[in-house]
Amino acid sequence: MLQHFLYLQWKSFTRGAGFATGLAQKILMGFAWIYFAAIFASLAFAAFWVVQDDLGKDPLPFVSGYLLYGFVFWIVARYFLQKMPIVHIQPLLILPVSKKRIVRFGLLKTTVSFFNLSNLFFFVPFGVILIQQEYNWPGVVGWWISIGSIILMTNFLNIMLNSVDRILVLFAVLLIGVYALQYFEIFDLTAWTAPIFMAAYHQPLFCIIPLVLLGLIYQWSVTHFKDKLMLDGGTIQPKAETHRAADLSWLDRFGRTAIFLRNDIRLIIRNKRARMSVWMGVGFLFYGLIFMSDIYSGSPMTVFAGIFVSGGFLFGFGQYVPSWDSSYYPLMMSQNIAYKEYLASKWWLVVVGTLIGMVLSSFYVFFGWEMYLAILAGGIYNLGINAYLVLLSGGYTRTPIDLTTNNKAFGDKRSFNIKTLLLSIPKLVVPMFVYYVGVLIQSKSFGLILVALVGVLGFAFRNLVFGWIEKIYQEEKHKTLEAYKQKNT
Numbered sequence: 001m002l003q004h005f006l007y008l009q010w011k012s013f014t015r016g017a018g019f020a021t022g023l024a025q026k027i028l029m030g031f032a033w034i035y036f037a038a039i040f041a042s043l044a045f046a047a048f049w050v051v052q053d054d055l056g057k058d059p060l061p062f063v064s065g066y067l068l069y070g071f072v073f074w075i076v077a078r079y080f081l082q083k084m085p086i087v088h089i090q091p092l093l094i095l096p097v098s099k100k101r102i103v104r105f106g107l108l109k110t111t112v113s114f115f116n117l118s119n120l121f122f123f124v125p126f127g128v129i130l131i132q133q134e135y136n137w138p139g140v141v142g143w144w145i146s147i148g149s150i151i152l153m154t155n156f157l158n159i160m161l162n163s164v165d166r167i168l169v170l171f172a173v174l175l176i177g178v179y180a181l182q183y184f185e186i187f188d189l190t191a192w193t194a195p196i197f198m199a200a201y202h203q204p205l206f207c208i209i210p211l212v213l214l215g216l217i218y219q220w221s222v223t224h225f226k227d228k229l230m231l232d233g234g235t236i237q238p239k240a241e242t243h244r245a246a247d248l249s250w251l252d253r254f255g256r257t258a259i260f261l262r263n264d265i266r267l268i269i270r271n272k273r274a275r276m277s278v279w280m281g282v283g284f285l286f287y288g289l290i291f292m293s294d295i296y297s298g299s300p301m302t303v304f305a306g307i308f309v310s311g312g313f314l315f316g317f318g319q320y321v322p323s324w325d326s327s328y329y330p331l332m333m334s335q336n337i338a339y340k341e342y343l344a345s346k347w348w349l350v351v352v353g354t355l356i357g358m359v360l361s362s363f364y365v366f367f368g369w370e371m372y373l374a375i376l377a378g379g380i381y382n383l384g385i386n387a388y389l390v391l392l393s394g395g396y397t398r399t400p401i402d403l404t405t406n407n408k409a410f411g412d413k414r415s416f417n418i419k420t421l422l423l424s425i426p427k428l429v430v431p432m433f434v435y436y437v438g439v440l441i442q443s444k445s446f447g448l449i450l451v452a453l454v455g456v457l458g459f460a461f462r463n464l465v466f467g468w469i470e471k472i473y474q475e476e477k478h479k480t481l482e483a484y485k486q487k488n489t
Contacts, residue, residue, distance in 0.1 A: 037121045040119075040122040044124075045125065048126060048133075060130060064198050065189075065190030066193075068189065068197075069179065071154055072174065074115065074154050076283060111155060119148075123144065123148075124144075142205070146199075146209075156221040268317075273401070277313060278313060284308050288309045288364060303435045304431075305374065306371075309361050309378065310376075313353030322480070323397065323399045333477065339474060347388075351383055358376060376452070377448040378431065384454065388469065389426060396476060
């Protein structure tokens with residue numbers, strides 16, 4: 001049966017209308033895999049030799065102590081980025097195949113994902129180094145099995161978390177709270193977690209415990225999915241929600257732009273997928289904590305972090321403009337609507353979201369001014385440059401979003417476009433390069449000033465840029481309309 005499922009998946013891929021696009025995407029993803037594999041492997045070498053030589057600590061207990069942070073972060077990241085398995089196997093529901101087999105195939109597919117395999121690129125080289133350095137090899141194998149089992153547990157836990165937002169918030173709050181306690185040297189969690197994850201190393205038979213837990217969570221996932229698998233529901237049947245009409249009359253001061261602003265605000269309030277973009281913005285506020293180490297001081301990665309911390313909502317919501325309106329986009333285009341007003345509403349929304357992110361991230365001042373100044377510089381760059389770029393990318397991104405289901409909107413192959421790929425480079429690479437140039441010329445402070453000045457220049461050319469973006473939307477209008485008519489991927 002597994003062979004038959006794989007055969008159907010291959011036919012679905014090769015016979016699809018977007019086969020050429022999908023093939024190009026797969027090739028580029030292959031190069032991306034090689035790139036990330038090299039990065040994670042290099043991190044494995046750094047984790048061993050830096051910890052041993054520079055910090056003077058045993059690498060294995062040190063890494064084991066921080067694994068809990070990694071797993072909790074992985075659960076939160078999976079929630080936003082990992083697609084649910086039923087998205088691609090829904091057509092199988094009309095065939096004489098049991099739901100249990102369909103669900104098991106879908107879950108099997110999720111195990112072969114970036115989130116799981118990327119961990120192998122780190123832990124396998126790290127384990128090989130341990131064995132070469134004469135660590136107990138049966139213990140290393142037991143440690144491998146335990147870590148692999150826990151990684152797969154996070155994969156299946158993500159399935160349950162996709163239907164329970166409160167649990168996700170709990171995980172995120174616990175992660176941030178415990179990290180803050182450790183940062184301020186109030187409570188060191190790693191002293192407690194290291195022996196737990198080291199148990200399988202000291203006694204390899206202990207790896208049976210995470211394997212049993214993995215089996216139980218897997219069976220729970222199968223039962224959960226099988227009960228929710230419905231022909232008209234996609235994955236999990238969305239719970240009916242009722243909302244009181246919000247008074248948005250204060251938006252009338254924005255003229256005709258207010259019409260679109262009200263629609264977007266109501267979308268965020270009423271729709272789970274749109275609200276997720278807000279939660280992404282909140283989650284990205286704490287992204288900078290990863291770069292608080294002295295290792296990144298003065299590095300362009302601080303600007304990279306500043307871009308993400310302040311621009312979480314911009315990237316989460318803005319990257320799917322105009323896909324949020326795909327269900328009624330043809331109707332909108334049949335009306336007397338100026339693209340400039342439509343784009344202005346989206347621009348104001350991401351700008352306000354970025355400003356809120358810059359204000360909420362002010363708690364970084366307690367960790368030192370360097371990081372917060374990087375966030376401010378990155379925020380200004382987001383306002384002056386990236387706010388335009390997400391709108392510009394929208395002219396070439398033609399990914400319809402079905403707001404009536406809970407399926408993730410990430411990774412649709414119709415969204416792939418060489419132009420959108422190229423437009424993503426200035427969002428992250430350019431500000432890092434500008435900062436680096438500023439550091440070479442004078443200092444870190446001057447680098448941040450240069451990044452902020454580039455953002456200010458973006459404001460100076462606002463009308464010119466908007467005219468250019470409007471022209472692109474008009475040129476791509478019919479291609480976008482045609483793409484939104486296609487429902488099958």
